[in-house]
Amino acid sequence: MSGIEGKVVAITGASSGIGAATAAYLAERGARLVLGARREDRLKEVVDGILARGGTAAGVVMDVTRRDGLTLLTDTALDRFGRLDVLVSNAGTMAVSPFDELRQDDWDAMVATHITGLLNGVGAALPVFRRQGSGHFVNVASTAAYVVKTPQGVYAATKTAVKVLTEGLRQESGPDLRVTLVSPGLTDTEGVGKGASPETAEAMTRLRDEIGAPPSAVAAAIGFAIGQPDGVDISEVVVRPTAQA
Numbered sequence: 001m002s003g004i005e006g007k008v009v010a011i012t013g014a015s016s017g018i019g020a021a022t023a024a025y026l027a028e029r030g031a032r033l034v035l036g037a038r039r040e041d042r043l044k045e046v047v048d049g050i051l052a053r054g055g056t057a058a059g060v061v062m063d064v065t066r067r068d069g070l071t072l073l074t075d076t077a078l079d080r081f082g083r084l085d086v087l088v089s090n091a092g093t094m095a096v097s098p099f100d101e102l103r104q105d106d107w108d109a110m111v112a113t114h115i116t117g118l119l120n121g122v123g124a125a126l127p128v129f130r131r132q133g134s135g136h137f138v139n140v141a142s143t144a145a146y147v148v149k150t151p152q153g154v155y156a157a158t159k160t161a162v163k164v165l166t167e168g169l170r171q172e173s174g175p176d177l178r179v180t181l182v183s184p185g186l187t188d189t190e191g192v193g194k195g196a197s198p199e200t201a202e203a204m205t206r207l208r209d210e211i212g213a214p215p216s217a218v219a220a221a222i223g224f225a226i227g228q229p230d231g232v233d234i235s236e237v238v239v240r241p242t243a244q245a
């Protein structure tokens, strides 16, 4: 199945930012969506907005750090729509801080959300894709997967892992599956600076307000990869503001 229309797309981290923008972009183009996140109220707003505009979407309250969260997402796609064409692993947390602050809970959360969360998605969706003989993993990393800037060491390490896992998965995926890495640069979302140490949060939000790219630009890159003809894989895309060094 080529194009976006009719595809069943599951998106993690769809309650705000890039995930919500991607949901809106794909819904406008006729995709059928299963949207996952932890905050029920914010997720409901996104789903209701899509339904009000005539789109098709279901919300699933889930946590990507738990295997059963991803199973619930893929099972919902199969129950509601009979198939799953794309899994967008987008959920993330940018709680960055200097190592000396020893914010070990934040380090754990980044590892669990970006690495374990991604692998939970592979565990849930790969068997479905293999059974169907088609499927597409879209994994959201970051420009931090290409260059580390202080104090983003742990964040950059986990996003580098996303990049490496995506390439490893692509090499094993065979001719029937597609695997895409999308790496945003600074993007204008509420997630920038959230949970970061105060000085860092202030600097990040100031820069975001000055130069942040709209999340719709990342959504369009994801849509571009999904919309390719069968047998064509967009393997890697970096989307950043021109003002980002």
Ligand code: NDP
Binding pocket: 012, 013, 014, 015, 016, 017, 018, 019, 036, 037, 038, 039, 040, 042, 062, 063, 064, 065, 090, 091, 092, 093, 094, 113, 140, 141, 142, 143, 183, 184, 185, 186, 187, 188, 189, 190, 191, 192, 194
């Ligand atoms: P947001 O904070 O707006 O979005 C993050 C999303 O992830 C939310 O929907 C949040 O929902 C969800 N999420 C976080 N943890 C979990 C979890 N354990 N289980 C399920 N959902 C979770 O920020 P962005 O849109 O900016 O971030 C989206 C992705 O883009 C992230 O992976 C981020 O690292 C990446 N990115 C962002 C950049 C930027 O400048 N904005 C730059 C580079 C990469 P909820 O809290 O409801 O669970």
